[in-house]
Amino acid sequence: MFYWYKQKKALPGSDIGGFTRILHSGNPDNLVDEIPTFVVYPLPQGLDQGYVVLNRPWAFVQWLERATIKEDYVLMAEPDHIFVNPIPNLAVVEGSPAAFPFFYITPQKFENIVRKYYPVEMGPVTNIDPIGNSPVIISKKLLEMIAPTWMNPSLTMKHDPDTDKAFGWVLEILFSVLMRYGYAIASALHGVRHMLRRDLMLQGELTYGKIGEWRFDKRLHLRGPPPRNISMPPPGVPESVVTLVKMVNEATANIPNWDTR
Template identity: 70%
Template sequence: MIGRKTMGRASPLLFVLLALGFFFATYNLLTLVIQYKRSSSGSSGIPDPVIRMPTNLRKLGKSNSKFHVALTATDAPYSQWQCRIMYYWYKKMKNMPGSDMGKFTRVLHSGKGDHLMDEIPTFVVDPLPEGLDRGYVVLNRPWAFVQWLEKATIEEEYILMAEPDHIFANPLPNLAHGDNPAGFPFFYIKPTEHKKIVRKFYPEEKGPVTDIDPIGNSPVIIKKSLLEEISPTWVNVSLSMKDDPETDKAFGWVLEMYAYAVASALHGVRHILRKDFMLQPPWDLEGELTYGKIGEWRFDKRSHLSGPPPKNLSLPPPGVPESVVRLVTMVNEATANIPGWDSLNSG
C-alpha cells in the first residue's frame, strides 16, 4: 500500500507514517481511517470489502446508531501530539454527511490530568499497579477500558476503540451490525499458526481456533454492552499471556492484540472484518514489509518522542502514492491550526 519498491532514492519504506496506530508501534506514524463505500445493492460493481459477515446480515444496511470515539493514551509528549492531530480531524469529520461519529473521549491512563484536559475531552483512569505491565505499556489499555466503562456516562450505544495515531480521512459510519462488531483484519495476527500457544487461553471445548478473529482491539466498533462483558476478560488474558514466557516471546508487541481477539472469542463474539476500515502500511504494493529501512525521504513518529514534529513538513517526492501525500498534507493542516503547537511540548 505504500507504492513501488524504487522511487529514485526515496525508498517507500520511509512512508511508515501511514501505518495504523499502535500496531506498528516501533516504526509507524499516523494513520488514515478510510471511508466505508456504500452500495444500494450487491451488483454495484464495487468489490465487496466484507471478508466475513454473517449471511443474514449481508443484505442489511449499516447500523443507524452513533458510536462514541474512545482512544486510550498516556500523558507522554509523544502520545499528546498524536492525540491533538487525531482530535483535530475528528472534529472536522464528525458532522459531515455519512458520519455516525458521536462524542469523543481520550481515556488517559496516567492516573492524573495533563495540560490537554481543556483541549480534548478526557477521562482520567488509573494505570495498572506499578510493575504489573512489565514495561509493556499497552497492557494498560484493557484496564483503562474497564474503568472507563464502569465509571463514565456514555450516551452512545456503540464505541469505536481508536488509537492516538489514527487520523480520520473521511467521515466514518457505524460498520457494526447489532451484536457483530466491526474490525480490521491484520495479516500478522494468525491464531491458527500459534495453535499450541492459543490453546493455553482458549481451550478446545470453546471451539476451533478459527473462531478467533485476526484482529486487535483497534480499530473496532462494538456495542458498549459487549465491550463491558469482554473487557475484564481482556485484562485477565493480557496479563496471563504476559506472565507466560512462551506466549510473551511468540506474540511480542502484538500480545495485547491477541489477548483481545482471544477474549472476544471466549465470549462468543465474532467480528465483521473489513479491509476498507483503514489504510495500514508499512509494506509496499507487493506485500513486502518495509518498516525500519531508511531512504532519502523519511518521517517516523518515533523521531518525535519528546515533543511534536515541526509545522510544514516537506511533502514526499514525486511517485509516492497519493494517500501518503494526503496524510502529510493532513498533518500539516492540523499543526498549522492547532493553537500552541510549537510551544506546548510537555505536561
C-alpha cells in the first residue's frame, strides 16, 4: 500500500497528504523506520477476545487524541488496499464524508439486532449507511466525534450472542463486519451521513482461482510477505485480478530486501 501511495500522491488529481500507519501492538516493529507509523496501545487484555481487528476503533481514538495531524481530512484505508488512481478529496467535493457501500451491510435486514444499538427514537434504520470505516474520506473533526462512539457498539456486538450469530454468516470476515456495522451505527448516532461512492474502491476477490490451478489468496501470506514475481493469471480472469497481480509484482520488485521481511 505505502509503495503505491508514494507513486500516486503527486499525480494530477490527487489531494492526498501525509501517510500514517496506525500500529496497535503497543510496541514498534521492523517497519517503523520505513513507513510513517504511530504506535498505540491495544485494548486491555481479554477485551478483544483474541481478535486483533477489534482494537481498531480504540486505535483511532488514541491516534486522534495524541498525534499531531496536520491535515483537516482523513482517508481511512486497509493495509491490503492499493492506490490504483490518484484520489481527490471527495469529502470536500461532496460536502459530506465519502464512503464505499458494501453489499453485506444491510441494517434493514437485521433491524431487530441493530435496534439494540440504534434505538427507535433515533429514527429509521435507513439512517445507517451501508458502509464501514474503510475506505472512508472524512473530516478530522467528524472522525474525532465518531471514533469514541464507534468503539462501544463494536465491542458490545461481539459480546452479544444474538448479534454474533446474525452476523457470523462468514466466520472469517465476521470481525470486519462488526467493525463496519460499528462504524456505520456510530456515525448514524451522531447524525452523520456519508455520500456513497462506488468508484472509491474496486472490490475484487481476496481469493481467486482453484486449489491446484492458478490461485491468489492473500490469506496464504499472513505469516510472511508474498513472493516476488507472482505468476500472471490465465486468460479469461477479471481485469481487476490481472491489475492486482501486476501492481503487487511491481511493488515487490522495487521494495528493497523484500524477501527477508
